[in-house]
Amino acid sequence: MYQRFRRGLRDELARNWEKINTFLVSAEDLDGTEIMDRVDANQFLASARTESEMIIRDGRRERVTEMISYIRSDGDTTEALVEFVNPRDRGTKYLMLDDELWMYFPDADDLVRISGHMLREGMMGSDFSYQDALESEKLTQLYDFLLEDTEMVAEREAYVIKATAKDGQDVAYYQRRFWVDAERFVILREEMYARDGRLLKDMVTHRVEEVEEDRWLPVELTMTDRLREDSETVYRITDIQLHYDIRDGLISLDSLR
Amino acid sequence: MHSKLTVYPLLLALALFLASVPVTAANWGGEIGLQTSVLYSGGFRTELQVHGVLEPFLPDQPPFSTRIAVEGAIAPSQAELDIRYLYLRWQEGSQQITVGRQPVGWGYGSMLNPLGYGLDVTGLGGQSVTPVVDGLRYTGSFGGGHRLDLVMDYAGSRGERSLHDLGYGARFRAPVAGWDFSANVSSQPLSLPLGPEPDALALQERLLRAGVSLKGDAGPVGVYGSLGLVRLHEANEQDILLQVGMDASTTLGSSYQRRPLTVQMEYLRFLGDTLNPGLLLAFGDDSGTQDMTTAPPSEDASGPMTGLFLINTTLQWDYFTHLGTALIWPVGTGTVVLAPYLVSDLGGNLELQVQGDMMRMTDGTYDFGVRLGLKRFF
Numbered sequence: 001m002y003q004r005f006r007r008g009l010r011d012e013l014a015r016n017w018e019k020i021n022t023f024l025v026s027a028e029d030l031d032g033t034e035i036m037d038r039v040d041a042n043q044f045l046a047s048a049r050t051e052s053e054m055i056i057r058d059g060r061r062e063r064v065t066e067m068i069s070y071i072r073s074d075g076d077t078t079e080a081l082v083e084f085v086n087p088r089d090r091g092t093k094y095l096m097l098d099d100e101l102w103m104y105f106p107d108a109d110d111l112v113r114i115s116g117h118m119l120r121e122g123m124m125g126s127d128f129s130y131q132d133a134l135e136s137e138k139l140t141q142l143y144d145f146l147l148e149d150t151e152m153v154a155e156r157e158a159y160v161i162k163a164t165a166k167d168g169q170d171v172a173y174y175q176r177r178f179w180v181d182a183e184r185f186v187i188l189r190e191e192m193y194a195r196d197g198r199l200l201k202d203m204v205t206h207r208v209e210e211v212e213e214d215r216w217l218p219v220e221l222t223m224t225d226r227l228r229e230d231s232e233t234v235y236r237i238t239d240i241q242l243h244y245d246i247r248d249g250l251i252s253l254d255s256l257r
Numbered sequence: 258m259h260s261k262l263t264v265y266p267l268l269l270a271l272a273l274f275l276a277s278v279p280v281t282a283a284n285w286g287g288e289i290g291l292q293t294s295v296l297y298s299g300g301f302r303t304e305l306q307v308h309g310v311l312e313p314f315l316p317d318q319p320p321f322s323t324r325i326a327v328e329g330a331i332a333p334s335q336a337e338l339d340i341r342y343l344y345l346r347w348q349e350g351s352q353q354i355t356v357g358r359q360p361v362g363w364g365y366g367s368m369l370n371p372l373g374y375g376l377d378v379t380g381l382g383g384q385s386v387t388p389v390v391d392g393l394r395y396t397g398s399f400g401g402g403h404r405l406d407l408v409m410d411y412a413g414s415r416g417e418r419s420l421h422d423l424g425y426g427a428r429f430r431a432p433v434a435g436w437d438f439s440a441n442v443s444s445q446p447l448s449l450p451l452g453p454e455p456d457a458l459a460l461q462e463r464l465l466r467a468g469v470s471l472k473g474d475a476g477p478v479g480v481y482g483s484l485g486l487v488r489l490h491e492a493n494e495q496d497i498l499l500q501v502g503m504d505a506s507t508t509l510g511s512s513y514q515r516r517p518l519t520v521q522m523e524y525l526r527f528l529g530d531t532l533n534p535g536l537l538l539a540f541g542d543d544s545g546t547q548d549m550t551t552a553p554p555s556e557d558a559s560g561p562m563t564g565l566f567l568i569n570t571t572l573q574w575d576y577f578t579h580l581g582t583a584l585i586w587p588v589g590t591g592t593v594v595l596a597p598y599l600v601s602d603l604g605g606n607l608e609l610q611v612q613g614d615m616m617r618m619t620d621g622t623y624d625f626g627v628r629l630g631l632k633r634f635f
Contacts, residue, residue, distance in 0.1 A: 117504075120506075253401075
């Protein structure tokens with residue numbers, strides 16, 4: 001019986017050797033930029049439709065915002081249309097075109113361009129700023145990355161990546177620190193710092209989902225503003241459809257009505 | 258509020274549309290609220306009002322869509338029921354035609370839009386007013402954010418309606434090098450009251466406006482402005498209108514828990530001093546139950562209004578609460594209005610609004626009011 005076990009184990013190792021060997025090679029050879037490139041590749045949404053909710057909690061009060069989003073990217077520029085469907089904000093839409101933000105108000109049947117300085121404000125009063133959403137699509141363009149260490153996060157082995165803003169880049173956070181799942185290449189945790197080293201925000205991923213074979217996305221995460229007490233914003237994707245057939249012109253100023 | 262909508266063919270078209278949509282497909286929503294006010298103008302008086310909006314959100318039946326909203330208000334001495342929106346929209350590709358009672362917002366980011374169709378007020382003292390018209394609107398999109406709006410409506414507020422009460426306007430809008438550019442033209446009937454009494458005689462005029470507006474960013478600050486020609490046709494008077502404004506935001510220091518503060522200010526005047534910015538207020542509030550906080554021209558004004566200066570500041574106190582103050586200064590009249598406000602989301606789709614306004618009169622006396630409102634969205 002012992003001989004059969006040894007042969008079985010050897011066969012199993014042979015079948016999975018390429019995967020194991022690749023992982024071991026990855027862990028030794030990847031630098032911070034390569035790891036974040038894989039994260040970007042994982043999170044890259046050529047076209048997608050999501051249904052999601054944002055729950056803002058401050059002490060005992062809570063507000064839920066529900067939205068439907070259409071996202072499209074060609075790798076260089078990302079566009080998104082977000083429509084709110086909860087009673088208070090029903091019909092309000094946001095259109096993000098690269099670094100421009102437009103809002104549509106149903107009671108005016110008109111759209112307004114949002115001033116650039118408002119991009120740093122929280123989306124619908126939350127801890128997620130418009131700039132957070134815009135910058136998350138182009139981290140490798142804005143930051144230099146350094147692999148610092150590996151740690152365990154929620155029983156998952158994670159790379160610890162330190163990111164520093166590149167010279168001349170106007171970014172919301174001068175430094176960031178990412179904990180990236182070493183197998184799935186999703187961000188499990190993130191800290192955002194000001195230039196003087198103050199911790200401004202942190203984000204924790206609570207749940208990830210395998211949306212395609214070997215492709216994982218975070219579907220529930222919490223953002224906390226560390227300069228405020230007893231408050232947080234939970235973002236939860238309730239439905240996601242990748243490779244969604246977004247009709248021509250949907251994510252454009254021309255269709256924002 | 259509006260008088261009865263009399264576009265019978267529209268009602269017939271809407272009836273046919275609604276007949277094609279199962280009742281169960283409607284997703285009902287709206288709001289209901291209670292407002293109490295304490296006002297002082299030489300003496301105290303109080304007001305109490307219950308108001309609500311009911312709207313069935315119907316699924317589109319391409320190429321048609323519709324919007325129906327009914328609003329009502331009940332006060333101790335009166336009750337009102339009216340249609341806020343009732344329109345049918347046809348859309349094919351980038352062309353769109355809307356018929357019926359509909360909002361026509363031509364705002365471009367200013368608090369007061371002097372070149373809007375009617376009077377656009379956005380975010381002044383926490384309030385917004387969009388003109389609502391009974392008419393026909395064409396919107397064409399030509400790619401790259403280029404858009405043309407053509408509007409025609411039955412306007413006029415007194416007497417029987419006639420073709421002379423027809424208003425019309427056009428707006429071309431385009432993004433230009435990251436800036437939002439608009440060119441507007443409109444011709445609308447205007448009723449200018451000759452006294453403050455509700456039944457005072459009114460001068461029937463036609464207001465012609467043509468101009469351009471621009472909004473964009475100058476570094477960390479938003480800047481905007483508009484320039485146009487305004488003409489009173491019957492009086493044969495005209496003037497050049499200029500509006501400039503800016504908006505900026507900052508985060509208060511750590512001792513204020515880094516609360517975001519936004520400031521917006523703008524100045525409007527007629528360069529030839531022939532016309533008066535108070536002219537625009539004659540459009541009044543046609544949007545229903547929203548109250549305007551701008552001050553009307555006063556008989557007791559120490560002089561004509563030579564300009565209108567507006568400042569609005571908003572502080573995000575926490576995730577749920579905004580505090581703000583609006584300052585409205587009709588330059589040259591000796592009056593000023595200060596309007597603080599608070600809006601707080603109490604959770605469970607319940608919202609608290611507290612609004613105040615204090616008006617300094619030319620004789621040094623003050624009128625003021627405080628309004629407390631509770632609103633539930635569903």
